[in-house]
Amino acid sequence: MRKRLGIISLFALLFIGFVVVWNYSYQQGLEGPYIPVESNATRTLIPSESGVFRDSDHALDYEQMIIDESYQRTLESYYNNRAYPGAPPSIQHPVRKERDLGGNVCLQCHQNGGFVQKFDAYAPISPHPEMINCRQCHVTQNTKGLFAETTFTKVSPPQVGVNNALLGSPPMIPHALTMRENCLSCHAGPSAPVEIRVTHPERINCRQCHVPNTVEYDQVEVFSRNLQESHE
Numbered sequence: 001m002r003k004r005l006g007i008i009s010l011f012a013l014l015f016i017g018f019v020v021v022w023n024y025s026y027q028q029g030l031e032g033p034y035i036p037v038e039s040n041a042t043r044t045l046i047p048s049e050s051g052v053f054r055d056s057d058h059a060l061d062y063e064q065m066i067i068d069e070s071y072q073r074t075l076e077s078y079y080n081n082r083a084y085p086g087a088p089p090s091i092q093h094p095v096r097k098e099r100d101l102g103g104n105v106c107l108q109c110h111q112n113g114g115f116v117q118k119f120d121a122y123a124p125i126s127p128h129p130e131m132i133n134c135r136q137c138h139v140t141q142n143t144k145g146l147f148a149e150t151t152f153t154k155v156s157p158p159q160v161g162v163n164n165a166l167l168g169s170p171p172m173i174p175h176a177l178t179m180r181e182n183c184l185s186c187h188a189g190p191s192a193p194v195e196i197r198v199t200h201p202e203r204i205n206c207r208q209c210h211v212p213n214t215v216e217y218d219q220v221e222v223f224s225r226n227l228q229e230s231h232e
């Protein structure tokens with residue numbers, strides 16, 4: 001008799017235990033999904049990593065390339081061809097047909113670069129070969145002068161050679177990264193402006209050592225906020 005009572009109360013206990021656990025998990029199941037919201041989320045300063053590696057197949061070729069010293073570009077001539085830092089450069093050479101939009105026509109020289117006899121220069125490599133409608137953004141030069149006087153002045157580009165914390169430490173990236181993910185296209189090979197041609201194109205993971213200069217970004221933000229306020 002006592003033995004049976006023992007078994008019954010054991011079952012009763014197990015049953016109660018089951019009900020409690022089930023009830024608990026049932027109540028838990030009724031709670032809405034919850035994702036913690038970070039209140040201090042900042043903007044991403046890393047728009048894209050993939051491009052960093054996209055052209056790195058050529059990294060070792062760049063290292064072995066002989067630099068043709070009589071045909072080097074400088075940052076001065078680089079910026080002479082841009083309305084402001086980051087603006088699309090104009091096409092300073094004749095284009096074969098006005099209706100050629102780009103793609104194959106332009107990329108035959110601008111995908112991998114190389115010396116072009118008829119223009120007597122190395123073709124700069126396009127950082128964005130996937131944007132095939134080149135002439136949506138790049139226009140030919142119709143004149144070197146101004147159509148009419150204006151008060152427009154260019155913003156000065158960031159300086160080079162002053163971006164390291166210590167002598168010999170990797171300089172910070174002084175410029176924005178949007179559309180500049182293919183580092184090697186501007187920083188390596190004979191068409192790279194001499195001041196920024198990198199001594200180590202083979203270290204393809206550039207941003208392992210070079211970090212964006214966030215102070216500059218903040219200044220840009222303050223600047224655009226002030227601009228907005230002055231318009232209001």
Ligand code: HEC
Nearest residue numbers: 081089090091095105106109116119121122123124134138
């Ligand atoms: C036959 C080869 C060739 C073709 C085709 C060609 N380019 Fe070029 N391109 C060059 C060379 C070489 C330069 C450099 C000229 C110089 O430095 O004087 C250049 C310069 C440029 C520049 C200025 C780049 C800079 O950093 O200042 C742009 C923009 C450009 N080309 C766009 C185009 C577009 C768009 C097309 C197609 C409509 C095109 N190119 C077709 C060889 C070519």
Ligand code: HEC
Nearest residue numbers: 086087088102103106110124125126131132133134137186
């Ligand atoms: C959506 C607009 C857009 C399209 C389309 C476009 N570009 Fe550009 N391109 C730019 C801008 C903006 C820059 C300046 C990038 C910078 O300074 O960050 C640039 C820079 C360049 C440069 C100079 C790279 C250097 O050495 O500084 C070359 C060469 C070039 N583009 C070629 C091309 C070619 C060739 C095509 C077509 C296959 C093309 N682009 C399509 C906007 C565009």
Ligand code: HEC
Nearest residue numbers: 127157158160161162163171172173175180182183186206
């Ligand atoms: C469209 C061409 C272009 C691309 C793409 C580009 N850069 Fe630059 N970079 C420049 C120019 C031009 C300068 C000189 C300062 C300026 O005008 O912003 C510069 C300056 C720098 C400097 C400072 C060098 C010094 O001596 O102070 C570093 C570091 C740098 N870039 C790293 C990078 C890295 C890393 C990438 C890829 C994520 C990259 N750049 C992509 C054009 C480019």
Ligand code: HEC
Nearest residue numbers: 168169170171183187196198199201203204205206208209
């Ligand atoms: C392992 C770390 C490391 C990696 C990866 C790296 N760099 Fe550097 N980089 C440095 C250091 C350190 C310096 C400073 C060298 C000096 O002052 O002698 C430097 C200097 C530079 C400079 C100034 C000019 C020069 O060559 O001294 C540029 C531009 C530059 N790097 C761009 C790049 C680019 C583009 C990549 C990717 C292809 C890259 N770096 C990958 C460490 C690195």
